[in-house]
Amino acid sequence: MKIKRRKFLQVAVSLPALGYLNNFKFQQKSGKEEGEIEKLIDLVKFKYEREFTEEQLKMLREEIQSNLRRRERLLSFQLSNWEEPDFKFQV
């Protein structure tokens, strides 16, 4: 598809802004993820009454982060309403 000059200029002008917005969105997302991780760690401490060493907290953070990223990846695959899980319930 051929891009018209006016459109090209609009896009070109907006590129740095888009970069800024993307970066802003990334920072927001990354900040949100960090917040979620810390809350989930607090939940573990509260719910299971566990104390962790600094090294263990670091590993737990990594594990939870990797789970959150995996969840994101899985959510990016579309499923239709009628698609059933891969097991059967039988009476």
Next chain:
Amino acid sequence: MNEKDIAFASIRQLANLIKQKKISPVELTKIYLERLKKYGEKLGAVVTITEELALKQAQQAEKEIMSGKYRGLLHGIPFGVKDLLATRGIPTTWGAEPYRNQVFDYDATVVKKLYDAGAILVAKLAMVELAGGMGYDDADASFTGPGRTPWNLNYWSGGSSSGSGAAVSAGLVAFAIGSETSGSILTPAAFCGITGLRPTYGLVSRFGAMALSWTLDKLGPMCRSADDCGIVLSAIAGYDPKDETTVKKDFNYVKKSLPQRKLKIAVIKGTTEKAQPEVKKNFEESLKVISEFAELEYDVEFPDYPWGAVVGTIIDAEGASAFYDLIISGRVAQLRNKRDKIGGYAMIQVSAVEYLNAMRLRKKMRKALEEFLLKYDAIVAPTRATVAYPIGVDFDKAYPGVSGGPALIPAGNLAGVPAICMPNGFGENNLPTSIQFMAKSFSEKVLIQIANAYQERTDWHLRRPPLED
């Protein structure tokens, strides 16, 4: 044949010696018991040597064979099982400190079937604690210490069937049983230079086996040749009312040559580009051998799906459920591996919706893989992109930048399809490299035929590790 030759002989060779009364089951059992005592601990491969039971079973086998009651190729053959299979009256530790004193009063179906075939249990073999379900990140992940490959004791045997791999490779047992949820037969088989077979989900009963992931766990043979795998699989396969997932199918193996027509085998694209150079080179050499008996289709794209992510979600959810009590009680802190002590707390956070979505995606992905595999007799790839990992180094730091491309092991496990792997040369530090074949469900016979054809043309599976006497 001297004792060492006997220890490394194939099941068929040992059966012939027994049938011809050149060796008795008691003599054979004593050879393996001695080797287990001598090398078992050194390799971190053994939890319990079942000497008393073994000698009793060997005497019984000897009596029966002498009186003409020969049960078949496994009669009088000593074996070991991964220590997640229940054995009546003998500790079954699951490789983990919290279960170190666990004793069941029944035998797992697989163990019972092997007893019925006349085989002799000589050892419960070491394993990664809880079959690796809590996310271990280095080789030190069992209360027996790290498993070591007999090819170089500074390197890991692979896991989670670590003792099964090392014991077969070092000639401490004639064969072993391992389990695979996602790679736990193929990886130790590859790192120890032996032949491992992951059967189709549902072909072998898991009754009496520790559960990590009900929809992924499978039991299978780990042997020194594909022919041996066929013999063992014949004995352990089949429907079991105690395991609802088993199918009403038997597996009767007879060693046969390849069919007249040339088999069609797909070479998966992208599996060697980022692999270790020796892995790549050995794989290319192997393809030359395979092309003697099969038509190879090169650069075949593997279906692109989030195999690892889906398998990971399922193992986390099912594993957290299976070990819920261990996690919430805090006893998980007694596990050996640093990451296993905390992994359960992340696993337990996988929600029901995430699990169900993973299982919904799994259905699509399984169908896609089944359709893909229907086009070929088998697909082929290196089993692992690297040789065994060094002990004392976190896995992710062992070989930075090396990767194996498409995730064949998670994909095959997710779809429940069979695979076989075998040694195909050596790489860094004289450690074995390995090749795997995967095919559609219940195609174990074809896989074994292919592997037999490869092993008839090569001698990698006959090489012995340099263990000092």
